[in-house]
Amino acid sequence: MTDNNHNCRAVSLVLLRHGESIWNKDNKFCGWVDADLADTGHQEAKTAGRILREKGFTFDVAFCSVLKRSVKSLNIVLDELDLHWIPVFKHWRLNERHYGALQGKNKAETAALFGEEQVKIWRRAYDVRPPPLEDSDPGWQGEDARYKFIDKRLIPRHECLKDAEQRILPYWHDVIFPKIKSGSRVLICVHGTSVRALLKYLNKVPEEEIIDLNIPTGIPLVFESDKDLSPVRHYYLADEAKVQAAIQKVADQGKARN
Numbered sequence: 001m002t003d004n005n006h007n008c009r010a011v012s013l014v015l016l017r018h019g020e021s022i023w024n025k026d027n028k029f030c031g032w033v034d035a036d037l038a039d040t041g042h043q044e045a046k047t048a049g050r051i052l053r054e055k056g057f058t059f060d061v062a063f064c065s066v067l068k069r070s071v072k073s074l075n076i077v078l079d080e081l082d083l084h085w086i087p088v089f090k091h092w093r094l095n096e097r098h099y100g101a102l103q104g105k106n107k108a109e110t111a112a113l114f115g116e117e118q119v120k121i122w123r124r125a126y127d128v129r130p131p132p133l134e135d136s137d138p139g140w141q142g143e144d145a146r147y148k149f150i151d152k153r154l155i156p157r158h159e160c161l162k163d164a165e166q167r168i169l170p171y172w173h174d175v176i177f178p179k180i181k182s183g184s185r186v187l188i189c190v191h192g193t194s195v196r197a198l199l200k201y202l203n204k205v206p207e208e209e210i211i212d213l214n215i216p217t218g219i220p221l222v223f224e225s226d227k228d229l230s231p232v233r234h235y236y237l238a239d240e241a242k243v244q245a246a247i248q249k250v251a252d253q254g255k256a257r258n
């Protein structure tokens with residue numbers, strides 16, 4: 001849904017997927033790999049911030065993951081909004097889903113090898129995990145300094161949406177939602193899967209519908225809620241054609257000929 005007539009007073013939450021990363025551009029499964037923003041991603045984040053500013057949005061607190069494509073996108077948006085001063089919380093629970101042994105592989109090549117249907121299942125099914133990283137795989141993030149204080153058993157070797165939802169929602173309930181409840185306007189700048197998990201929870205999207213839900217990079221997704229803070233409406237801050245083209249671009253990444 002896109003916005004023609006937004007009402008800022010009812011908005012306490014905006015979700016944003018980071019701008020396009022270098023690995024998005026190269027069409028590689030990324031997951032917990034710390035790929036940087038591409039130049040286009042910088043531009044997308046800047047545009048997202050400008051549109052939020054022009055539409056009169058402002059925030060009291062912001063959240064991102066510990067991956068630089070999320071952190072940098074948020075910084076760019078806050079710069080556009082001149083909101084450098086608001087508290088920013090970075091948390092590993094908001095990371096992209098862990099793509100296991102697919103991380104670093106080209107999506108189109110993987111589709112050519114295993115079939116587009118299998119790749120769609122790995123990318124979008126609710127509870128099918130991609131193949132795991134081997135125990136000995138040096139690509140496992142357990143030794144990464146940013147996860148030093150986390151119980152190693154919590155550092156995934158692969159995740160489906162359901163797994164990601166189960167790590168993200170405790171943070172939503174314990175930290176994010178209480179801020180909304182106490183009146184803060186919240187911006188969450190994270191990843192495709194983190195946005196899918198939150199959208200699924202907030203809008204009670206059935207499992208069988210989630211397979212077709214793709215999140216575009218760099219387009220703010222606004223939630224309006226009623227007085228009980230239940231979401232009543234959500235919409236992207238861009239015109240419908242732009243949103244649909246951006247969604248299709250993400251869906252097409254899993255095609256064998258991309």
Ligand SMILES: O=C(O)[C@@H](CO)OP(=O)(O)O
Pocket residue numbers: 024028029030031032096099123192193250253
């Ligand atoms: O590679 C990834 O980590 C994600 C997001 O970029 O990709 P997909 O859209 O295939 O889930």
